[in-house]
Amino acid sequence: MxxxxxxxxxxxxxxxxxxxxxxxxxxEAKSTIKHIFPYTxxxxxxxxxxxxxxxxxxxxxxxxxxxxxxxxxxxxxxxxPTSPFTGGATLGDRIRMQRHxxxxxxxxxxxxxxxxxxxxxxxVGDAIHVMDAMGKDVILVETVGTGQQEVEIINYAHxxxxxxxPGMGDEIQAIKAGIMEIADIFVINKSDxxxxxxxxxxxxxxxxxxxxxxxxxxxxxxxxxxxxKPDDFQADIxxxxxxxxxxxxxxxxxxxxxxxxxxxxxxxxxEALRSNILEPVLKILVSTGELDRMIERLLTKESDPCxxxxxxxxxxxxxxx
Amino acid sequence: MxxxxxxxxxxxxxxxxxxxxxxxxxxEAKSTIKHIFPYTxxxxxxxxxxxxxxxxxxxxxxxxxxxxxxxxxxxxxxxxPTSPFTGGATLGDRIRMQRHxxxxxxxxxxxxxxxxxxxxxxxVGDAIHVMDAMGKDVILVETVGTGQQEVEIINYAHxxxxxxxPGMGDEIQAIKAGIMEIADIFVINKSDxxxxxxxxxxxxxxxxxxxxxxxxxxxxxxxxxxxxKPDDFQADIxxxxxxxxxxxxxxxxxxxxxxxxxxxxxxxxxEALRSNILEPVLKILVSTGELDRMIERLLTKESDPCxxxxxxxxxxxxxxx
Numbered sequence: 001m002x003x004x005x006x007x008x009x010x011x012x013x014x015x016x017x018x019x020x021x022x023x024x025x026x027x028e029a030k031s032t033i034k035h036i037f038p039y040t041x042x043x044x045x046x047x048x049x050x051x052x053x054x055x056x057x058x059x060x061x062x063x064x065x066x067x068x069x070x071x072x073x074x075x076x077x078x079x080x081p082t083s084p085f086t087g088g089a090t091l092g093d094r095i096r097m098q099r100h101x102x103x104x105x106x107x108x109x110x111x112x113x114x115x116x117x118x119x120x121x122x123x124v125g126d127a128i129h130v131m132d133a134m135g136k137d138v139i140l141v142e143t144v145g146t147g148q149q150e151v152e153i154i155n156y157a158h159x160x161x162x163x164x165x166p167g168m169g170d171e172i173q174a175i176k177a178g179i180m181e182i183a184d185i186f187v188i189n190k191s192d193x194x195x196x197x198x199x200x201x202x203x204x205x206x207x208x209x210x211x212x213x214x215x216x217x218x219x220x221x222x223x224x225x226x227x228x229k230p231d232d233f234q235a236d237i238x239x240x241x242x243x244x245x246x247x248x249x250x251x252x253x254x255x256x257x258x259x260x261x262x263x264x265x266x267x268x269x270x271e272a273l274r275s276n277i278l279e280p281v282l283k284i285l286v287s288t289g290e291l292d293r294m295i296e297r298l299l300t301k302e303s304d305p306c307x308x309x310x311x312x313x314x315x316x317x318x319x320x321x
Numbered sequence: 322m323x324x325x326x327x328x329x330x331x332x333x334x335x336x337x338x339x340x341x342x343x344x345x346x347x348x349e350a351k352s353t354i355k356h357i358f359p360y361t362x363x364x365x366x367x368x369x370x371x372x373x374x375x376x377x378x379x380x381x382x383x384x385x386x387x388x389x390x391x392x393x394x395x396x397x398x399x400x401x402p403t404s405p406f407t408g409g410a411t412l413g414d415r416i417r418m419q420r421h422x423x424x425x426x427x428x429x430x431x432x433x434x435x436x437x438x439x440x441x442x443x444x445v446g447d448a449i450h451v452m453d454a455m456g457k458d459v460i461l462v463e464t465v466g467t468g469q470q471e472v473e474i475i476n477y478a479h480x481x482x483x484x485x486x487p488g489m490g491d492e493i494q495a496i497k498a499g500i501m502e503i504a505d506i507f508v509i510n511k512s513d514x515x516x517x518x519x520x521x522x523x524x525x526x527x528x529x530x531x532x533x534x535x536x537x538x539x540x541x542x543x544x545x546x547x548x549x550k551p552d553d554f555q556a557d558i559x560x561x562x563x564x565x566x567x568x569x570x571x572x573x574x575x576x577x578x579x580x581x582x583x584x585x586x587x588x589x590x591x592e593a594l595r596s597n598i599l600e601p602v603l604k605i606l607v608s609t610g611e612l613d614r615m616i617e618r619l620l621t622k623e624s625d626p627c628x629x630x631x632x633x634x635x636x637x638x639x640x641x642x
Binding site (some may be wrong): 033034037038040041051058261262265266268270271272273274275276277278280281282284291294295298299301302304305306307308309310312313315316317318319 | 354361587589612624630634639
């Protein structure tokens with residue numbers, strides 16, 4: 001059976017291998033991705049973002065549980081160096097995650113976040129496609145940080161959860177600075193901690209004040225209690241899962257899902273163009289030694305980067321400069 | 322006087338305008354950057370990175386003070402949405418920073434972190450060039466986060482400070498996951514807080530265990546006390562400033578500075594290539610309506626991103642595919 005057919009049939013071994021090949025930038029992976037593309041577009045993609053230690057993995061663990069109870073299949077993609085999936089977190093976390101490892105309805109993979117930004121971003125999109133083509137109903141994508149990467153998740157996800165914890169006073173600063181725009185649902189994790197009420201009030205005030213156009217989605221806040229009280233915790237997670245579905249329904253009912261899909265598609269095309277236009281030029285500059293010669297000219301201040309790049313463009317671009 | 326001459330003469334108005342133009346991607350800025358390039362390469366560029374609320378701005382404020390006492394001129398570039406310079410932090414912070422506003426030896430600017438990653442990265446490099454060409458002796462670049470952006474600073478800085486605070490237990494996780502490699506100096510800020518000793522011990526253990534090749538720089542740890550005790554605080558900052566100079570001397574004496582400069586140059590050329598190769602192609606795709614047609618073909622799953630990008634490459638690239 002061809003690898004694309006295997007992936008469509010949900011073959012875990014074939015899918016794992018393809019994701020690894022995507023990450024390693026193996027040329028064959030490219031052609032497989034082309035073949036599976038028609039099978040994509042059916043999964044609900046949920047981004048889960050927040051600082052290291054905010055408890056994103058615990059929430060994902062809970063969401064897996066809830067989805068499986070409803071017999072929805074789940075893909076999890078960790079793009080977070082501090083995720084238990086990538087080995088960054090404590091042993092306890094990693095062991096807890098293991099309980100899903102035996103469930104054929106759950107497929108968990110992580111992507112290393114090293115290397116070029118653009119490259120990573122493309123790998124994220126492709127890995128989501130693989131899980132989508134496998135037929136996973138929901139794909140949970142875990143990303144970290146307060147930087148650009150976190151904001152990038154909106155390019156892939158239908159729904160974005162921003163996870164906060166009480167007692168990190170500066171969270172609100174980060175939110176004000178750019179996360180606000182991407183959050184579809186705010187999650188206050190470890191909500192039994194001191195400062196939870198304050199964080200909730202501040203968030204509510206912020207949502208109140210933000211210029212949300214009429215008819216748009218207004219991000220709700222879901223608190224999640226201590227994961228050491230499993231019943232309470234899972235009840236909160238179920239409320240969160242309901243909100244995630246509500247958000248998706250809202251997008252569909254209000255004809256907004258098309259905009260999100262278009263944005264995802266646009267982003268993906270951009271990444272493909274980068275990899276097909278810029279990379280071949282770089283490759284030839286390296287193989288001919290031209291790149292080294294350019295570096296020398298820059299080090300001696302004989303030329304500047306922009307002038308050199310313009311020379312390269314004149315040589316290798318046609319019909320558009 | 323030409324704008325490049327003005328900038329070389331340290332004209333604040335011309336420099337501010339150029340940085341704004343760089344950020345707004347104004348075509349004229351490109352040509353000015355070319356002209357100032359030969360005047361660059363003299364400043365020591367110091368990256369200061371860490372989570373929001375770690376107190377990076379307070380440390381920068383202290384470093385400005387110390388540098389000015391030694392009659393070194395200072396440029397500060399904030400690439401941090403939570404920085405007081407960009408308006409993210411508390412009013413108190415912002416007011417404290419103001420005291421340098423009147424000093425002609427200090428030039429402070431911020432860059433918005435919105436927009437495309439590549440674009441921002443290029444703007445950071447160009448803004449550093451502007452301050453370098455102005456003749457600033459030291460340029461302090463403030464970045465935030467645990468993500469890629471933080472790691473990117475190594476592409477610009479000679480010396481990278483990673484600022485940590487006690488009591489955020491998950492910091493060490495983030496460090497393990499990728500910051501370790503980029504830190505030239507670790508700074509434990511607010512070191513009078515509980516957990517400071519523990520953090521210091523953990524860091525030391527981590528540095529001990531990490532595979533640092535013989536003859537390489539071993540990152541030291543500098544603790545910084547409470548900024549409400551100005552004398553103690555400033556004494557700590559002076560020790561930090563000494564370590565920053567020590568690191569630079571180490572690079573020079575051990576012939577390692579060349580590697581850093583080469584890495585910076587390589588990165589810059591890469592950015593210039595992206596902007597001169599990829600962007601013209603995108604522009605023509607937009608202006609001819611080709612991009613919209615491609616998006617439609619993707620939405621109907623008639624084609625896939627990679628196949629379309631290959632078509633574009635065949636049309637606009639010559640001699641390298």
